[in-house]
Amino acid sequence: MDEYHLIKQFSKPGEGEYVPITFIEFKRKLVGWxxxxxxxxxxxxxxxTAKLKRVREINLLIAINHLSGKTSSIELTDExxxxxxxxxxxxxxxxxxxxxxxRKTGAKTVSFFExxxxxxxxxxxxGKSLLxxxx
Numbered sequence: 649m650d651e652y653h654l655i656k657q658f659s660k661p662g663e664g665e666y667v668p669i670t671f672i673e674f675k676r677k678l679v680g681w682x683x684x685x686x687x688x689x690x691x692x693x694x695x696x697t698a699k700l701k702r703v704r705e706i707n708l709l710i711a712i713n714h715l716s717g718k719t720s721s722i723e724l725t726d727e728x729x730x731x732x733x734x735x736x737x738x739x740x741x742x743x744x745x746x747x748x749x750x751r752k753t754g755a756k757t758v759s760f761f762e763x764x765x766x767x768x769x770x771x772x773x774x775g776k777s778l779l780x781x782x783x
Contacts, residue, residue, distance in 0.1 A: 666747040666762070668714040671736060674729070675708040711748070722748065728759045735761040 661667050678691040680700030689700070697703050707729045713720040724732065739746055745764045750757050 661749050663749070663751060666749050666764075667720075668764075669711040669720070669746050669748050670714070671746060672710045672712065672719065675710065677706055677708045679704060679706050679723070711746075722759060724759055732759075732761045735763050739763050 679688050680691055680697060680703035682689045682700055684699070691697055691700070691703070707724040707726065709722040709724055709732065711720055711722065712718070735746065742763070747762045747764050749760050749762065751760045
């Protein structure tokens with residue numbers, strides 16, 4: 649199966665596909681659709697927005713994609729950011745691995761985050777001992 653869509657800068661996993669990530673930062677950006685380029689473009693502070701359509705402000709999550717080892721950008725709405733912050737607070741308290749996926753809700757596909765238990769809990773630290781004592 650082609651997994652290229654999971655390791656791009658803007659990864660878009662399908663339902664049931666998970667991308668392990670590490671959170672770096674949030675940025676608030678203006679973005680608009682460019683009919684000439686036929687793609688969304690980020691708008692700087694001094695750029696002209698007259699030629700762009702659907703100009704809006706988004707939350708841009710910058711994270712490390714563990715499948716590619718590179719940084720990825722995930723565009724989030726305010727609701728998706730709130731859901732991420734809940735999962736991230738749980739991650740800070742309990743540890744584990746942040747997982748990014750997308751789910752279909754009605755006609756829309758939304759970004760969704762889950763916390764996966766790492767399964768590597770250390771109950772006690774092994775003490776030092778001599779090999780002769782172990783035998």
